[in-house]
Amino acid sequence: MKNPDQVVIVGGGTAGWMTASYLKAAFGDRLSVTLVESDKIGTIGVGEATFSDIRHFFEFLDLKEEDWMPACNATYKLAVRFEDWREPGHHFYHPFEQLSSVNGFPLTDWWLHSGPTERFDKDCYVMASLCDAGRSPRYLGGSLLEHDAVDSDDEPVGMTMSEYQGRTQFPYAYHFEAALLAKYLTGYSTDRGVRHVIDEVQDVLLDERGWIDHIVTKDHGEISGDLFIDCTGFRGLLLNKTLDVPFVSYQDTLPNDRAVALQVPLDMQQRGIRPCTTATAQDAGWIWTIPLFGRIGTGYVYAGDYCTADEAERRLREFVGPEAEDVEANHIRMRIGRSERSWKNNCVAVGLASGFVEPLESTGIFFIHHAVEQLVKYFPGGDWQPKLREGYNAAVANVMDGVREFLALHYRGAARNDTPYWKDAKTRPVPDALAERFERWQVQLPDSESVFPYYHGLPPFSYMCILLGTGGLRPSPSPALALTDDTAVRKEFAAIRDKARSLVDTLPSHYEYLAAMRT
Numbered sequence: 167m168k169n170p171d172q173v174v175i176v177g178g179g180t181a182g183w184m185t186a187s188y189l190k191a192a193f194g195d196r197l198s199v200t201l202v203e204s205d206k207i208g209t210i211g212v213g214e215a216t217f218s219d220i221r222h223f224f225e226f227l228d229l230k231e232e233d234w235m236p237a238c239n240a241t242y243k244l245a246v247r248f249e250d251w252r253e254p255g256h257h258f259y260h261p262f263e264q265l266s267s268v269n270g271f272p273l274t275d276w277w278l279h280s281g282p283t284e285r286f287d288k289d290c291y292v293m294a295s296l297c298d299a300g301r302s303p304r305y306l307g308g309s310l311l312e313h314d315a316v317d318s319d320d321e322p323v324g325m326t327m328s329e330y331q332g333r334t335q336f337p338y339a340y341h342f343e344a345a346l347l348a349k350y351l352t353g354y355s356t357d358r359g360v361r362h363v364i365d366e367v368q369d370v371l372l373d374e375r376g377w378i379d380h381i382v383t384k385d386h387g388e389i390s391g392d393l394f395i396d397c398t399g400f401r402g403l404l405l406n407k408t409l410d411v412p413f414v415s416y417q418d419t420l421p422n423d424r425a426v427a428l429q430v431p432l433d434m435q436q437r438g439i440r441p442c443t444t445a446t447a448q449d450a451g452w453i454w455t456i457p458l459f460g461r462i463g464t465g466y467v468y469a470g471d472y473c474t475a476d477e478a479e480r481r482l483r484e485f486v487g488p489e490a491e492d493v494e495a496n497h498i499r500m501r502i503g504r505s506e507r508s509w510k511n512n513c514v515a516v517g518l519a520s521g522f523v524e525p526l527e528s529t530g531i532f533f534i535h536h537a538v539e540q541l542v543k544y545f546p547g548g549d550w551q552p553k554l555r556e557g558y559n560a561a562v563a564n565v566m567d568g569v570r571e572f573l574a575l576h577y578r579g580a581a582r583n584d585t586p587y588w589k590d591a592k593t594r595p596v597p598d599a600l601a602e603r604f605e606r607w608q609v610q611l612p613d614s615e616s617v618f619p620y621y622h623g624l625p626p627f628s629y630m631c632i633l634l635g636t637g638g639l640r641p642s643p644s645p646a647l648a649l650t651d652d653t654a655v656r657k658e659f660a661a662i663r664d665k666a667r668s669l670v671d672t673l674p675s676h677y678e679y680l681a682a683m684r685t
């Protein structure tokens with residue numbers, strides 16, 4: 167049987183173009199790729215914050231920051247800043263920074279036992295101070311902040327994210343304009359031979375086995391292929407609608423099903439650019455603020471059961487202020503959960519068509535990146551070995567199920583309890599295993615033995631951060647610490663404080679660095 171070498175991607179949002187460019191970088195001319203996108207059906211238009219792992223994607227495509235960042239109005243993201251999840255006026259950071267251990271216990275455990283200040287994030291991580299001070303993670307000459315992160319030379323190349331996990335924690339991710347990244351990747355892909363068809367898919371035809379034979383477009387007729395990739399967003403045109411793969415909802419655990427978004431131009435030189443995404447808790451959800459070079463992307467993610475679209479838009483405009491007056495709002499309905507399996511027969515869904523777990527912690531683009539890595543790893547041969555599909559489906563399902571747990575911790579852990587939405591957050595159904603984990607984490611901080619047991623992109627120290635920052639579950643320190651010598655830990659807290667101070671004093675501002683990149 168012929169090896170599948172004709173790929174047809176339907177959809178030209180972030181998922182479609184990331185998939186096209188990654189497949190070209192992986193397989194070159196040995197694979198023919200056609201991407202069909204409609205110019206009548208818009209992309210989702212949001213999706214601007216990432217995981218630090220995304221650098222592996224750009225490296226795989228052999229793209230340097232100087233190449234793509236200015237073209238996409240990109241900025242650095244050192245952390246997510248959570249505001250008001252515990253109480254009004256409180257904030258903490260979830261940073262891209264490895265947590266240190268002393269005498270076999272994580273520093274956060276020592277902090278619970280005898281932290282020097284009220285701020286666990288500032289005591290345990292240098293990134294919290296850099297975020298508060300609005301610093302760039304790089305010096306003006308381009309070198310990375312003095313930190314145990316690597317600057318690529320000694321790094322293994324070609325590893326997937328799951329293989330890489332547990333190695334060096336890179337200190338930052340990016341924010342970028344989704345539409346500009348799609349445009350940039352369009353150029354990258356078409357330069358490398360991807361056929362770009364702008365048209366609407368009107369029908370998807372199956373053969374006698376129930377596999378996709380071809381798609382029917384409005385103006386370009388039939389397009390055949392061996393493997394079809396569904397990047398049609400929440401529509402799920404190929405996988406869900408045509409191949410009838412059911413959608414498994416997560417909404418019982420994660421009730422936010424709507425968002426309203428604004429793109430607000432701002433004078434960043436005057437205001438400065440925060441090097442982090444901000445997630446500010448609201449009466450029926452939370453508002454994201456993503457700083458880009460020249461504007462912010464912002465939106466209220468909320469549960470339709472607790473707030474109307476008008477109320478959400480009003481609240482968002484009030485939150486942003488007068489700069490938002492003339493900006494048009496984009497109202498979005500979200501499908502929360504995942505396809506029962508993302509690969510059926512000769513169709514693989516990537517992006518929102520595969521699944522989505524609300525934007526908290528910015529996991530959508532990470533899911534796409536993970537999916538394309540796994541697709542290359544499990545790429546089918548002429549015999550379409552079912553075990554390859556099964557391997558792919560398990561990896562993709564595990565990533566989303568794991569992230570679902572991580573996000574559920576934010577709501578269950580939030581001390582905020584002042585509206586029906588936040589009160590109900592404490593009693594929402596969660597998987598049994600997660601309910602047990604919540605109990606265990608109150609007496610022993612999350613570790614690799616007690617978090618979701620399959621790769622899902624989040625290390626145990628991320629769970630610790632959310633648990634300590636949100637403040638509602640009140641974990642206790644390990645009793646053993648009372649019997650353990652703490653000389654070394656006092657030195658570690660002092661070293662972090664000194665290092666943070668020195669970095670804040672020497673690093674340029676985030677704006678200054680990005681402006682210099684454009685000269």
Ligand SMILES: Cc1cc2nc3c(=O)[nH]c(=O)nc-3n(C[C@H](O)[C@H](O)[C@H](O)COP(=O)(O)OP(=O)(O)OC[C@H]3O[C@@H](n4cnc5c(N)ncnc54)[C@H](O)[C@@H]3O)c2cc1C
Binds near residue numbers: 202203525
């Ligand atoms: C409110 C919100 C905030 C988010 N924030 C983040 C974030 O900060 N970070 C992050 O990582 N992720 C985020 N995401 C997720 C992120 O936006 C998506 O993962 C990403 O944009 C991928 O979308 P997509 O390409 O799958 O779908 P879409 O952008 O919806 O693209 C669908 C494509 O399919 C095409 N199409 C559909 N039907 C047809 C047809 N019949 N014929 C031809 N073409 C068709 C459309 O034209 C379009 O090109 C967010 C999502 C939402 C809803």
Ligand SMILES: N[C@H](Cc1c[nH]c2cc(Cl)ccc12)C(=O)O
Binds near residue numbers: 220246263336624
């Ligand atoms: N896969 C890791 C996961 C990770 C580690 N720290 C953070 C912080 C935030 Cl805000 C998101 C993800 C992670 C990575 O991409 O760095």
